[in-house]
Each structure stands twice: as structure tokens, then as C-alpha cells.
Amino acid sequence: MLYRRPFLLACAFLLPWVASLAGAAQTGETFRWDTLTIVTGAGERHAFRVEVAETPRQRVQGLQLRANLKPDTGMLFDFETVQPVAMWMKNTFVSLDMLFIAADGRILNIAPNTTPLSLATIASAGPVRGVLEIRGGTSAQLGINTGDRVQYPIFR
Numbered sequence: 001m002l003y004r005r006p007f008l009l010a011c012a013f014l015l016p017w018v019a020s021l022a023g024a025a026q027t028g029e030t031f032r033w034d035t036l037t038i039v040t041g042a043g044e045r046h047a048f049r050v051e052v053a054e055t056p057r058q059r060v061q062g063l064q065l066r067a068n069l070k071p072d073t074g075m076l077f078d079f080e081t082v083q084p085v086a087m088w089m090k091n092t093f094v095s096l097d098m099l100f101i102a103a104d105g106r107i108l109n110i111a112p113n114t115t116p117l118s119l120a121t122i123a124s125a126g127p128v129r130g131v132l133e134i135r136g137g138t139s140a141q142l143g144i145n146t147g148d149r150v151q152y153p154i155f156r
Contacts, residue, residue, distance in 0.1 A: 029058050036076060036132070036152040038099075038107075038144055046142050048134060050076045063133055064091035074134035078154055082127045087111075089118040095136030099144070100124035105155030107148050110139050129154060 031051035038046045053059045053075055063075050079085060082103045089096070098111040109125035113136040124131070132150065139145070 029055065029061060031058060031075070034076075034152075036150060038142075039149045039151060040143055041145065041148055042143065044143065046144065048072055048074050048132070050074045050132070052076050052078060054078045054080075062087075062092070063094070063096070065093070067093055069094050069096070069135045071135055071138060074132055076152065077131040077133070079128070079130060082129050084124055084126065085128050085131060086121040086123040087131060088121055089114050089116055092116055096133045097136055097139040097144075098122055099132040099134070099139065099150070100128045101130045101132060101150050101155060102127070103129040103155065105150045105152070107144070107146050107150065109146055110144070112139055113137055 031053060034050055034052055036048055036050055038048070040046070049072060051074075053062060059077055059079070062077070063069065077085075077087075085100065087098055092114075093116050095116055096114045098114060100108045100110070102108045108128055111122045114122060130150075130152075
């Protein structure tokens with residue numbers, strides 16, 4: 001019977017954490033899907049199918065608790081106003097490239113291959129209107145760099 005105590009202690013500590021993740025998933029909102037295009041400095045065009053996080057609740061939820069992300073998909077965070085932004089990877093299981101996008105659609109900075117589950121803040125290099133999260137390594141693979149343009153209606 002002694003072997004049961006460590007197991008019961010582990011369950012006592014892990015159960016609330018698992019329950020909080022399940023609760024977060026249940027309160028999640030659905031996202032509107034749309035398409036955006038990135039035009040590189042070399043003139044290449046890359047289309048992405050994105051979920052749009054446009055409400056405060058959706059922006060908090062983000063890509064948390066996702067097990068995977070297809071190469072041509074992502075999430076666009078629309079902050080509605082131009083402001084400095086900081087993100088994190090809490091409860092995010094896949095590595096991401098975070099593209100911080102100025103009001104005119106210019107990619108201001110890229111945080112490549114973020115660390116899953118990290119609580120470290122990842123900040124924009126200045127005021128941005130939005131952030132595009134795509135699968136980690138995609139920016140390098142497609143030759144997407146700072147200064148490239150994101151074509152989407154919120155960026156003028």
C-alpha cells in the first residue's frame with residue numbers, strides 16, 4: 001500500500017491543473033476564418049488561412065491548448081489600435097513564429113521558433129496593429145523577413 005501514496009499525491013497536484021486546462025477549453029470562443037497574404041521583398045506571395053482573434057476574450061485564448069498547426073494556417077491578432085504588444089506561450093504546445101505587424105502592414109519584427117509553454121514575454125519592436133502567429137520555422141522556410149508586407153483589410 002505504500003506505493004499508492006506517491007501516486008495519490010501526484011494526482012492531488014495534477015488534477016487541479018488538468019481541470020483548469022479543460023475549463024479553459026470549454027470557455028473558448030470560436031474564431032472567424034479568413035485569408036491573408038504576405039508579400040516578401042523578393043515579390044513572392046504566401047497565402048495563409050487564419051483564425052482572427054478580434055475580441056479581448058479571443059486574444060487571451062489565442063492558440064492555447066492546440067496540439068498542432070498546419071503549415072499554411074495561423075492566427076491573426078487584431079488589437080484594433082496601434083500599440084506596443086507583448087505575447088507569451090503559456091499553455092501553447094506548438095512552437096510559433098510571431099510576426100508583429102505595423103498599421104501599414106509592414107512586418108516590424110519576427111520572433112522565430114518560440115518556446116512552447118514558456119512564460120517569457122515576447123515583445124513587439126514598437127507599436128503594432130496586429131500579430132500573426134504561424135507554425136515555428138515557417139518564416140525562415142518561406143523567406144519572410146522584417147519589412148515584408150502583410151495584405152489584409154485592417155492594415156492600410
